[in-house]
Amino acid sequence: MRNSNAAKATLSTKTFERLRALVQKHAGIDFPDEKKYLLESRVKPRLMAQEVPDFETYADRLEQGDTRELANLVNAVTINETAFFRHPSQHEALEDTIFPELVRLHQQGRSGPIRLWSAACSAGDEAYSLAILIREALGPRHTNMEYEIVGTDIDTEVLEEARAGRYRKRAVRNVSQARLRKYFDRSGETFVVKPSIRDMVEFKPLNLTKAQDMRRMRNFDLIMCANVLIYFNDTSKKDVLRGLYRSLRPGGYLFVGGSETLGELEVPLEPVRHEGALAYRRPTNGSVSSRA
Numbered sequence: 309m310r311n312s313n314a315a316k317a318t319l320s321t322k323t324f325e326r327l328r329a330l331v332q333k334h335a336g337i338d339f340p341d342e343k344k345y346l347l348e349s350r351v352k353p354r355l356m357a358q359e360v361p362d363f364e365t366y367a368d369r370l371e372q373g374d375t376r377e378l379a380n381l382v383n384a385v386t387i388n389e390t391a392f393f394r395h396p397s398q399h400e401a402l403e404d405t406i407f408p409e410l411v412r413l414h415q416q417g418r419s420g421p422i423r424l425w426s427a428a429c430s431a432g433d434e435a436y437s438l439a440i441l442i443r444e445a446l447g448p449r450h451t452n453m454e455y456e457i458v459g460t461d462i463d464t465e466v467l468e469e470a471r472a473g474r475y476r477k478r479a480v481r482n483v484s485q486a487r488l489r490k491y492f493d494r495s496g497e498t499f500v501v502k503p504s505i506r507d508m509v510e511f512k513p514l515n516l517t518k519a520q521d522m523r524r525m526r527n528f529d530l531i532m533c534a535n536v537l538i539y540f541n542d543t544s545k546k547d548v549l550r551g552l553y554r555s556l557r558p559g560g561y562l563f564v565g566g567s568e569t570l571g572e573l574e575v576p577l578e579p580v581r582h583e584g585a586l587a588y589r590r591p592t593n594g595s596v597s598s599r600a
C-alpha cells in the first residue's frame with residue numbers, strides 16, 4: 309500500500325529544494341531547476357526501497373541524520389557513464405609523452421613510486437586503462453619500478469563493480485583486439501580484467517568535495533579527473549581544483565574530460581597541449597600558496 313503511494317508521489321518545488329540542498333552538501337552535485345525531473349526520477353526508487361509514502365517523509369528522514377540513507381541517495385543521483393580508453397587523444401598523450409617521461413624521471417633516481425589517481429573512477433574503466441598503459445610503458449625492462457594506481461569515487465556501489473572488474477561489451481568498445489586478448493578473460497558477452505591488471509589498482513571511497521578526504525591524497529604524478537567537475541557549481545569546482553592541485557607533485561599532470569575546460573584558474577596550473585589533448589601541469593617550482 310505504502311509502496312503504491314510512493315510510485316504515485318510527486319516532487320514539489322519546496323521538497324526539491326530540500327533534497328537538492330542535501331545532495332549539494334554531501335556530494336557537491338548541483339541540480340539546477342531544469343533538472344528537477346532528473347532528481348525526482350532518481351530518488352523515487354529510494355522512496356520505494358525505504359517504504360516511505362512521499363518525498364516529504366523521505367526528506368525528513370535524511371534531515372534527521374540517516375547517514376546510511378544519505379549514502380544511498382548519493383549513489384542514486386550520481387551519473388556513472390564511463391568506458392575504457394574514453395578519451396583516445398589523452399591516452400595517446402600518456403602513451404607517447406607522459407608515461408615515458410615519468411619512467412625516465414624515476415630511472416634517473418626520482419624517489420618514491422610513480423603515483424596515478426583516477427579521481428571519480430566510476431566502475432573502474434579509467435583506472436584499469438591507466439594500469440594497462442603504465443604496464444606497457446614500463447615494459448619487461450622495468451619490472452622493479454614501483455607504482456601505485458588508485459581509483460576513487462563517492463559512489464560505493466560503482467566501487468564494488470570496479471573491484472569485480474567485469475564489463476559489458478560497450479565498456480570495452482575502444483579497446484583494441486590485441487589488448488582485449490592480453491588483458492581480459494572473456495566469458496560470453498562479459499569481459500573480465502585479468503588479475504595481473506586488477507591487482508595493480510586499489511579502489512577506495514572518496515568525496516572530492518570533502519577537504520578531509522582530499523588531504524589524504526598527496527604526491528601524484530598524474531590525476532585523471534574527467535567528467536565530474538561538470539556536475540559541481542562554481543564554488544565546489546574551485547574548491548575541488550585547489551584540492552587536486554595540492555594532490556599533484558611538482559611537475560605532475562592533471563587531465564579533465566576531453567571536452568571540458570577549466571576556465572580561469574585560481575591555481576597556478578600550466579596548460580600543456582599534447583596533440584589533441586589538453587593537460588594541466590603543476591609547475592616544478594609551484595608552491596601551494598595560501599590562496600591555492
Ligand SMILES: C[S@@+](CC[C@H](N)C(=O)[O-])C[C@H]1O[C@@H](n2cnc3c(N)ncnc32)[C@H](O)[C@@H]1O
Nearest residue numbers: 335386389390428430462463515516534535536
Ligand atoms: C560520469 S562519471 C565519470 C567517470 C570517469 N571519470 C570517466 O570520465 O569516464 C562521474 C563520476 O563522478 C562521481 N562523483 C560525483 N560526485 C562526486 C564527488 N563529490 N566525489 C567523488 N566522486 C564523485 C560519480 O559517482 C561518477 O561515478
